[in-house]
Amino acid sequence: MMLEDESGRLRIRGNNLNRQYVTGCIIAALGTEEADGTFRVVATQYADLPPQPQRWEAKDAELAESEEPKPKREKSGKLAIVSGLEMDGNGKNHLRLELLLEWLTGELCGGPDQINATNLTRLIVAGNSLAKASPIMSRDEFNIRKSQKRHFGQEIYSFNTNPAENFDSFLEEILPTLPITIIPGETDPASVAFPQQPIHPALMPKTRLFANPPAETNETLEGLDLVTNPWDADIEGWRVIGTAGQAVHDLSKYIKGAKARPIEVMEMMLRWRCIAPTAPDTLWCYPFQDDDPHIVKECPHIYFSGNMPGFATKVIEGPAKQRVRLIAVPKFRETGQVVVVDMETLEVELVKIEAGRPPVRA
Numbered sequence: 001m002m003l004e005d006e007s008g009r010l011r012i013r014g015n016n017l018n019r020q021y022v023t024g025c026i027i028a029a030l031g032t033e034e035a036d037g038t039f040r041v042v043a044t045q046y047a048d049l050p051p052q053p054q055r056w057e058a059k060d061a062e063l064a065e066s067e068e069p070k071p072k073r074e075k076s077g078k079l080a081i082v083s084g085l086e087m088d089g090n091g092k093n094h095l096r097l098e099l100l101l102e103w104l105t106g107e108l109c110g111g112p113d114q115i116n117a118t119n120l121t122r123l124i125v126a127g128n129s130l131a132k133a134s135p136i137m138s139r140d141e142f143n144i145r146k147s148q149k150r151h152f153g154q155e156i157y158s159f160n161t162n163p164a165e166n167f168d169s170f171l172e173e174i175l176p177t178l179p180i181t182i183i184p185g186e187t188d189p190a191s192v193a194f195p196q197q198p199i200h201p202a203l204m205p206k207t208r209l210f211a212n213p214p215a216e217t218n219e220t221l222e223g224l225d226l227v228t229n230p231w232d233a234d235i236e237g238w239r240v241i242g243t244a245g246q247a248v249h250d251l252s253k254y255i256k257g258a259k260a261r262p263i264e265v266m267e268m269m270l271r272w273r274c275i276a277p278t279a280p281d282t283l284w285c286y287p288f289q290d291d292d293p294h295i296v297k298e299c300p301h302i303y304f305s306g307n308m309p310g311f312a313t314k315v316i317e318g319p320a321k322q323r324v325r326l327i328a329v330p331k332f333r334e335t336g337q338v339v340v341v342d343m344e345t346l347e348v349e350l351v352k353i354e355a356g357r358p359p360v361r362a
Contacts, residue, residue, distance in 0.1 A: 001013070001021075003029060003039065010038075010039050011037070011038045011039065012029065012031070012038065012039045012040070012041050013038055013039075013040060013041070014031060014040045014041035014042065020255060020259055020268070021044075022251060022254040022255070022277060022278065023254070023277065023278055023281050023282075024272075024274060024276075024277030024278055024279070024281065025046065025272050025274075025277055026046065026047055026272055026273060026274055026277075026295075027044050027045065027046045027047075027272075028044065028045045028046075029041045029043075029044050030042050030043040030044070030045075031043075046271055046272050046273075047271070047272065047273045048271050048273075048318055048319055049270060049271060049273075049299045049316075049318030049319070049320075049322045049324065050273055050296055050297055050298060050299045051298065051299060051320065051322075052239070052298065052299035052300075052301070052318070052320070052322040052323075052324075053239060053298055053299075055237040055238060055301070056073070056237035057237075058234050058239075059234065059237060073237075075344055076121070076236040076237075076342075076343035076344045077119045077120060077121035077236075077343060078119055078120050078121065078340050078341060078342050078343060079120070079121065079122050079123075079124065079235065079236075079340070079341040079343050080104065080120050080122070080123045080124070080338055080339070080340050080341075080351075081123075081124045081126055081242075081304055081306070081327065081329050081338070081339040081340075081341065082100070082123070082124070082125055082126070082329070082332050082338045082339070083125065083126035083127050083128060083185070083244065083245070083306025083307050083308075083329045083330070083331060083332065084127070084128045084185075084306065084307045084330070084331025084332050084333050084334065085097065085125065085128065085129045085130075085167070085170075085332050085333060086128055086129075086130065086131035086187065086331070086332075086333040087129060087130055087131060087163050087166045087167045087170070088130075088131040088162070088163050088166075089161075089162025089163050089166070095355050096332075096336055096353055096354070096355060097170065099353050099354075099355065100332070100338070100353050101170060101173055101174065103351070103353065104120065104123060104174050104177075104178060105173065105174060105177050105178070106118045106177065120178060120340075121178075121179075121236070121343065122178065122179050122180070122181065122235065123174065123178050123179070123180045123181070124180075124181045124183065124242060124304075125180065125181070125182045125183065126183050126185070126242055126243070126244055126245075126304065126305075126306025126307070126329055127183050127184060127185025127186065127188065127229060127243075127244025127245060127306045127307055128185035128186060128187045128188065128244065128306070128307050128331070129167050129182065129185065129188055130163045130164060130167055130187055130188055130189065131163060131187060131333075164189070164203050164204070167204070168203075168204040168205065168206045168207055169206060171204065171206075171207040171210075171224070172206040172207050175207055175210045175223050175224060176223075178223075179222075179223040179224070179225070180223065180224055180225070181225040181227055181231075181233075182198075182199060182224070182225065182226050182227065183227055183228075183229045183231050183242060183243070183244050183306070184196045184197070184198065184199050184228075184229050184244065185229065185244035185245070185246075185306065185307060186244065186245075186246055186307075189203060190229075192284055193284040193285055193286050194229075194230075194246070194247070194276055194279050194283060194284060194285040194286070194294070195228045195229060195230055195285075195286070195293055195294070196228060196229040196244075197228060198226035198227055198228055199226050200226075201224075201226060207224055208224070210222060210223045210224035211224045211225075211226060212224070212225070229243055229244045229246075230242065230243040230247075230275055230276070230293075230294065231243070232300070235302075235343065236343040236344075238300075238301040238302055238343065238346070239298060239299070239300040239301050239302070240300055240301065240302045240303075240304075241275065241296070241300040241302070241303045241304075242302075242303070242304045242305070242306070243275060243304075243305050243306065244305075244306045244307060245262075245305045245306045245307035245308060246283065247269070247275055247276040247277075247278070247279070247283060247305075248262050248265050248266060248269075248305045248308070249307075250278045250282055250283045251265050251268070251269070251277065251278055252265055253282070254278070261312070262305065262308045262309070262312060262328040263312040263313070263314050263326055263328050266303060266305055266326050266328070267314070267316050267326060269296075270296060270299070270300075270303060270316070270324060270326075273295060273296045273297075274292075274294055274295055274296065275294050275296060276294040277294075279294065299318065299322045299324060300324060301323070301324060301325065301346065302324070302325045302327065302341065302346065303324055303325070303326050303327070304326075304327040304328075304329055304339070305327075305328055305329065306329045307329070307331050308328040308329060308330055308331070309330065309331075310328070310330050310335070311328060311329070311330045311335070311337055311339065311350050312326075312327075312328040313325065313326060313327050313328070313339075313348045314326045325341070325346045325348065327339055327341070327348060332353075335352075336352055336353040336354055337350055337351065337352055337353070338350070338351040338353065339351075
C-alpha cells in the first residue's frame with residue numbers, strides 16, 4: 001500500500017490501515033518515517049461530506065445578484081428515476097415498456113394503493129437505455145466478417161437500428177407531457193471514458209426538437225436534457241448528483257462482505273469526496289491535469305446510481321449536519337421497478353410495473 005501525490009509515492013504500513021480504503025481514496029495519514037524509508041501510519045482520516053448548500057441557495061443567489069424579487073414557490077412534485085431499459089430490436093420487453101409509457105403519461109389511473117403519475121414533474125433515465133448498442137466483436141466474429149465477400153470494394157456491416165428507433169419513439173410519446181433527462185450508460189452509444197459525454201441528438205430524429213439547443217433548427221420545444229455521466233444539477237432547489245453505475249460496480253470489485261453493497265459503496269464515495277476513485281486505474285477516464293471533475297466539492301441532497309442489482313435507499317449525515325438521500329436504482333428490464341422521489345420531503349417510493357396488473361408500490 002502506498003500514499004501518492006504530485007511529489008511521488010511513499011510505501012506505508014501499520015495496523016491502522018485495516019479500514020476499508022481502495023485506490024484513489026483521498027485521506028490524511030498521521031505517522032512517522034522509519035529507517036528503511038517506509039511510513040508507519042498511526043491514524044488515518046478521510047475528508048467526510050463537503051459543505052452542503054441550503055435548498056434554493058443557488059437560485060436565490062442568482063436572483064439577489066440580478067436584484068430580482070424571490071418568487072412564490074409552490075409545493076414541488078415528484079421525480080421519477082428509471083435505469084436499465086435496455087431496449088432491443090426483438091420486442092421481448094415490449095409489453096412492460098408500453099405499461100411504463102402509459103403510466104408516465106398518466107393514462108393508467110391509480111387506486112388507493114397505487115402511485116398516481118399525474119404529479120410527476122421530471123423523468124430521469126439513468127443509463128443503459130439501449131441493449132448493447134455498440135457491441136465489440138470477438139476475434140472469431142471479426143475473422144468471419146473479414147473473410148466475407150465485399151461488394152464494390154467495401155465491407156458490409158449489419159447494423160440494427162431498431163433499438164435506437166424504439167427508444168426515440170418511446171421518448172417522443174413522453175416528452176409532450178413530461179421533461180426527460182438522459183444519462184448515458186455502459187451500453188449506450190456514447191463515449192466510453194469517464195466522464196461520458198451526452199448521447200448525440202442526431203441519434204434521435206423524432207425527439208431532438210425537444211432538446212435545448214436543437215440539432216438543426218432554432219425552434220425548440222425543450223424538455224429533453226442530454227447530459228453527461230456523472231451528472232450534477234439543481235432540481236427544485238435540491239442539489240442532485242447521478243451516475244449510471246459504472247463507478248459503483250468497479251469499486252465493488254475491491255470490497256468484500258456487507259460493505260460491498262451498492263448503497264454502502266455510494267456512501268464511501270461521498271465521504272471520500274470522489275465519485276470515481278478507481279479512475280483511471282481500472283475505470284477508463286479522460287486525463288485531467290489541473291482539475292478532477294469527479295471530486296465532490298458541494299454535498300448533494302440526493303445521490304443516485306443506476307443499473308444496480310436491486311433497490312436500496314438510505315439517509316446519511318455528515319459532521320456539519322449534512323443530510324443526503326442515497327438511492328440505488330435497479331435495472332428496469334430485470335425488475336420492472338421505477339423509483340419515485342418526493343421533491344418536497346425527499347421521501348422515496350418504489351413502483352412496480354408488471355403485465356396484467358396496475359402499477360403498485362413495491
